[in-house]
Amino acid sequence: MKSKYQYIIVGSGIIGLTIARAIKQVQLAATILIIDKEGEEAAHASSRNSGVLHASFYYSADSFKAKFTVDGNKAMKQYCQRNNLPVNDCGKLVVAQNESELEQLYELERRGKRNGSNVEIIDEKQAREYEPNVKTFKKALYSPDTASVDPKQVCSSLKNDLLEMGVSFSFQTKYIGKIDGGIKTDKGEIHTEKIINCAGLYADKVAQDFGFGHKYTMIPFKGLYLKYTKNKTDVKINIYPVPNLKNPFLGVHFTKTVDDEIMIGPTAIPAFWRENYNYSSNFRFSEFIDIMSHEARLFLSNAFGFRHLAMEEMKKYNKRYFVGLAQSMARGIDPKGFTEYTKPGIRAQLLDKQKGILVQDFIIEGDAHSTHILNAVSPAFTCSFPFAEFVTSNHILKT
Secondary structure: OOEEEEEEOOOOOOHHHHHHHHHHOOOOOEEEEEEEOOOOOOOOOOOOOOOEEOOOOOOOOOOHHHHHHHHHHHHHHHHHHOOOOOOOOOOEEEEEOHHHHHHHHHHHHHHHOOOOOEEEEEEEEEEEHHHHOOOOEEEEEEEEEOEEEOHHHHHHHHHHHHHHHOOEOOOOOEEEEEEEEEEEOOOOOEEEEEEEOOOHHHHHHHHHOOOOOOEEEEEEEEEEEEEEOOOOOOOEEEEOOOOOOOOOOOOEEEOOOOOEEEEOOOOOEEOOOOOOOOOOOOOOHHHHHHHHHHHHHHHHHHHHHHHHHHHHHOOOHHHHHHHHHHHHEEOOOOOOHHEEEEOOOEEEEEEEEOEEOOOOOOOOEEEEOEEEEEEOOOHHHHHHHHHHHHHHHHHHOOO
């Protein structure tokens, strides 16, 4: 590891990797170092997700998510095809439970069409042609462009591409803080012309060292999936419920993975520290106190319905209840077929402390010396290629 680079990227998740790629596509000779406190790339949310490529019908038209999801979906599929990585073009059905959810389906269709998404409302009979076991109230929203990839394979492929481009990596290297003209790590000081903060769960902390992101804090939510091991055929397509558009979570749904396996999830259970994957992993008392105090205030004030959300999500630790939510969307599912949990993930969800709300969109802050990617939550994986190009041209290289 040299002592100076043009760019230092903190975090080797999908956003850090694609930003490095976008910089190299413009500045082939740029010297770039990606540091990560873990021993390999994409150790957190970028590899601990379902791999679903979304199709841009959940998001308001003025959002970054709406701007980049359709193009990101296409770009990710093209990248996988060029690199012989598997893609499962299984599609998605969003189903309704009652009349009021039917109205929400039409709102999703309107959003999708505004955002350039290929979506349509179909009747129950048509829905069963795509998925014989689906259960819906009168209508469903069909999205043929929703697909699945293997996120770990994608990130590994990107890392290898970057190594060939001359990008340097330093794993097991922990960011400690800001210094004049660079950063301090547990392996020493590194100088640079520009810091690019893609630190995920700790992006707010890094940003605050540089004078940004002070109105925000990270509230982690734990995502669990249950795998259906009985077979791979009882569900043939992604099946999602109508979401509550007031919060950024999509509810328990059926996911078809890249290798056609069936999962249900994820949960969005409030976590008690940032890497609270289990009862003891990476516990930090200061994080516990800080996060619990924010969650307690949200619970007491019931801001954005947090109290109901927290209580509902905690119930999903009960396997029977968890499976029951999925059974409301599909018939013929054997509850005993759900036998194992996948590796848990943590959603790095940004909270606006001043407004007391969860931030729905990506946030970018910075200046000539640093750029900070905050709240890069789902569908950040889907959006990653065009979003990285946007950040690179409008924030990193422009200043």
